[in-house]
Amino acid sequence: PHAEAVVRVGDIRLVYLPPVKGPRVNDEDFFAALDLDRPGLEAVKTAVTAADYAAARSALLSYYVGRQTPRYYRSWADRPAEDKRPASYNTSAADKVVAHLLSSCGVAHQFGERIDWSINPTKIQYAEWTWQLSRHPFWRTLVDAYWQTGKEVYGKEFVDQMTAWVEDNPVPVDSAGNGVGSRWRTIESGIRTGGVWQDCFFRMLGSPVFTEDAVITMLKSFYEHACHLRAHPTSNNWLAMEMNGLFHISVLFPEFREAAEWQSYSAGRLYEEMEVQVYPDGAQVELATGYHGVSLVNFLGTYKIAKHNDIELPGDYMQRMERQYAYYMYIMMPDGRMPALNDAGWGNVRGSLSSGFSYFPERTDFQYLATSGRQGTMPDFTSHWMPYAGWAIMRSGWEADDLYMHFEVGPFGAGHQHEDKLSMIASAYGRRLLTEAGIYAYDSSAWRRYVLSARAHNVVMVDGMEQYRRGKREYYLNAEPMSNRWLTNDLFDFAEGWYNEGFGPKRDQTVTHYRAVLFLKPECWLVWDLFSPADDGDHRYDTVFHLNNQDATLDEGTLAVIGADPDVANLAIVPLRRENLTVDIIKGQTEPEVQGWVANSTRDEDVSPAPTPIYHRQATGQWLEPWLLYPLRANEKLPVSAVEFDKQTNSCSITLADGRKIVAAVTLGKDAIGEVSIKSFDANGTLSKTAVAK
Structure with a gap:
């Protein structure tokens, strides 16, 4: 007034x-x-x-x-x-x-x-x-x-x-x-x-x-x-549950005068939702792996009660679900679980793939993964790019010990979002190695705010500010497939993404963060972070990694942080440009902010401390920060004996303990790397492999 x-x-x-x-x-x-x-x-x-x-x-x-x-x-x-x-x-x-x-x-x-x-x-x-x-x-x-x-x-x-x-x-x-x-x-x-x-x-x-x-x-x-x-009616996974309930009432209580309209409406909405709510690459638009299943189960529930009562559903209703099942195959980790993306846990997907095979018996690749390879046919691919979700999935194979990485470069999601663009999750040799904070109860606690935040994921904070896409709906969905480079072959996988949506509550867009990941099959990953500021000022970059470990050690000579759990696989995070770089390993911190924890479940305060290396860099102008992520078998020592970085050629030279050497060079553009050249030399110094990602 x-x-x-x-x-x-x-x-x-x-x-x-x-x-x-x-x-x-x-x-x-x-x-x-x-x-x-x-x-x-x-x-x-x-x-x-x-x-x-x-x-x-x-x-x-x-x-x-x-x-x-x-x-x-x-x-x-x-x-x-x-x-x-x-x-x-x-x-x-x-x-x-x-x-x-x-x-x-x-x-x-x-x-x-x-x-x-x-x-x-x-x-x-x-x-x-x-x-x-x-x-x-x-x-x-x-x-x-x-x-x-x-x-x-x-x-x-x-x-x-x-x-x-x-x-x-x-x-x-x-x-x-x-x-x-x-x-x-x-x-x-x-x-x-x-x-x-x-x-x-x-x-x-x-x-x-x-x-x-x-x-x-x-x-x-x-x-x-x-x-x-x-x-x-609402939207997203809620709508799937609402319409499934309405459809059940309409089918099982046709005595109501409005039942026919309820049935037509709910079936039609669900049929439409499988296009509205599910991207062509199979991902449900919330990009929360658990809620993908919520929508799918409700789409399926309607199909099952309709079939049980000989009721026809619109057109290719059931066929539209095939890509939703294929989604589980694409994202499945070697242990049969799914990555805990957005508000989701590390759920087992073998049951979902078994369900998919029961409805699509020609999909023997679903059967293969559902039965851990005991039956069916191995998928005819390994790595996969989902251009609407913006997910790059890199894997060396389909066995439990194979290497796997999920790299997300896509939109915020339609709901249940976390600030996690450019985050990575990795596993190798039968164990998840690079993790994130996970999902916590939907309350207003500091723990809930933490798991939603960028610092709970494997990303970069700029000038003390975190990613801040929440509230800008234009960041939530992709109307078209992303055109980011995706390359996959027998030697390597390559994927890239940008975060330019702004840092902090004011969404400061001074700095664009670009990240590229190259999977050198079947051994390790190279990661390049490129920071491109629009000014000439000094900026601070804090790069966060969450290890799935009880403990971690710091190698003072290389600044590598290595998971230290005995008798299991571990991950080594090796910075390849060490000058003036510092690192802290945060574990179980509550003040001044929550950091270094993972949630075990959605129950109140069911959390565990996790070693979280945070690397700190002060830099002016465009800055390239390269990393080596090297998975180690149980009780294996880090096989890296020397690392060199040439800032004139933006090349990294990694010498391994067995005498082999990997040389990776990149060209730089305005806000991205251009060509990536990889050369591998054997212990005798003979060039054994060469690859170029253009």
């Missing part, structure tokens, strides 16, 4: 409004939402016409108990008879749920007689705890125990919790409900109605404890969920 505006307030009255209970939809509106002309609903229609809703409820329950189609994967009729149940069944998990000891995000809480779904008992007020509690995974635990033991205490507890949840958490009105503390975020709404709620509903039908009132309550809530999801 205007500074001189006058606001007059009239009488104020405080009026008590009793809390609204769910479901909001009453019997009259609920039955009006059903297509009562469908075969089988004749008795329901007769009762509704007579406004006898008690009879209508009873008739509707009988209809669902007797309905044969559509079908969920499991039905109440499949419930084991007493003589078919296991002789013993471990009910300890279900007993905790009966006692109202519920867990969310790995944190358990003891509730009282009635569960308060709105609370947050975590000491850091971790918002995900409250949200994810209403995904209700423990309801399936109760139904499992009921099926396997026949004890009604478990079935009744599910019914009591479900009806209390619906009553205590009415659907938001004219709101997506995506705020802190909500039990109706669209992501949870899609997750539970695309899985747990359907499973529990159809397995509990026909049980005496799943009473008429409970069934009608849950059906009303399904209807409210569908209306909520239809009204408030």
Whole structure:
């Protein structure tokens, strides 16, 4: 308002409004939402016409108990008879749920007689705890125990919790409900109605404890969920979960008048999303390896329930998923895991590739990687460039001991982003060697801010400032494939990228950082950092590496930092231009800022210290900083005996302990290196290999 505006307030009255209970939809509106002309609903229609809703409820329950189609994967009729149940069944998990000891995000809480779904008992007020509690995974635990033991205490507890949840958490009105503390975020709404709620509903039908009132309550809530999801779609992996939930409701409850439109809409959105949300190179646009799987699982969930009920999906729906499975093949590390990019962990991808092979049986390369080479066909490539994601994956082969590097030069991502452009992750000889801080709980702690920051990755800080792409949406996505150089052959791989989006909160663009990586197969990596300032001033460059080690040592002569864990592979970081270069190894620092840690999980303060070499350089004008990353086998000593750098020719000479020598020279352009020339000499000084990357 205007500074001189006058606001007059009239009488104020405080009026008590009793809390609204769910479901909001009453019997009259609920039955009006059903297509009562469908075969089988004749008795329901007769009762509704007579406004006898008690009879209508009873008739509707009988209809669902007797309905044969559509079908969920499991039905109440499949419930084991007493003589078919296991002789013993471990009910300890279900007993905790009966006692109202519920867990969310790995944190358990003891509730009282009635569960308060709105609370947050975590000491850091971790918002995900409250949200994810209403995904209700423990309801399936109760139904499992009921099926396997026949004890009604478990079935009744599910019914009591479900009806209390619906009553205590009415659907938001004219709101997506995506705020802190909500039990109706669209992501949870899609997750539970695309899985747990359907499973529990159809397995509990026909049980005496799943009473008429409970069934009608849950059906009303399904209807409210569908209306909520239809009204408030979002984007990215959330949209995949929302539409999967809406599609499940539309398929399994075609009695709703709007079901056909829900089905057409949700299937169409998901079909479109596989083009909107997935790049042509197979990467989901958030560029978070874990959330790639979230979207894929929900695209797949819709396909599976459609196929189960003989429902056709648009066009080449299933074929569009092939590249999403191929993605796992491209990025897979030698240990079968995926790199923890953005908000993702080091998840195992073999299961995803096994799933991919089941849907695409001609992809025997998926089978090969899913079975660790025991079956199938080895992929006909090793290294790979993903031009939309901006990921260069370099590998020496497909065995567990092979060398691997993931080098990212692409956009920020559509969501769950970290400040990590030009970062590298490397593994060799059966172990991840160059790592990063990983993923932490989605809270506001210093740990969370750390894992999001550039300093938690293997990048460079300029003048004490970190990368700062967050908030500039033009940095989030690639509309076209990147034209960065990518070269791959039997001798080497070469990839390059630029960071020119600005450092610090003001996005200072004085300095452009260029990084190129050359993989000398199958031995080591050469890295060139080129700093090109737009002024003549003095600048500071802090180059950060995170070692996957308990300890690391510094070789004072070469300034090399070497992982020092015994009996396992380690990495040597060897600077090739040592004049006036200094280094600190930070480990487990909390002040003045968090540094030198890796997160073990998303749980509160589940972190471990990690040796983090930070090299410091002061320079004026364009500056080339070359590095050698040399993986060492278990207990192997660094085989580098001498390093020389010629600043006139920008060439590095690396002499190895066995007498071999590697000479790498580059030409410099405005903000990039031009030609790279590599010469390898044997112990006799004879030129053995030569390669040029132009």
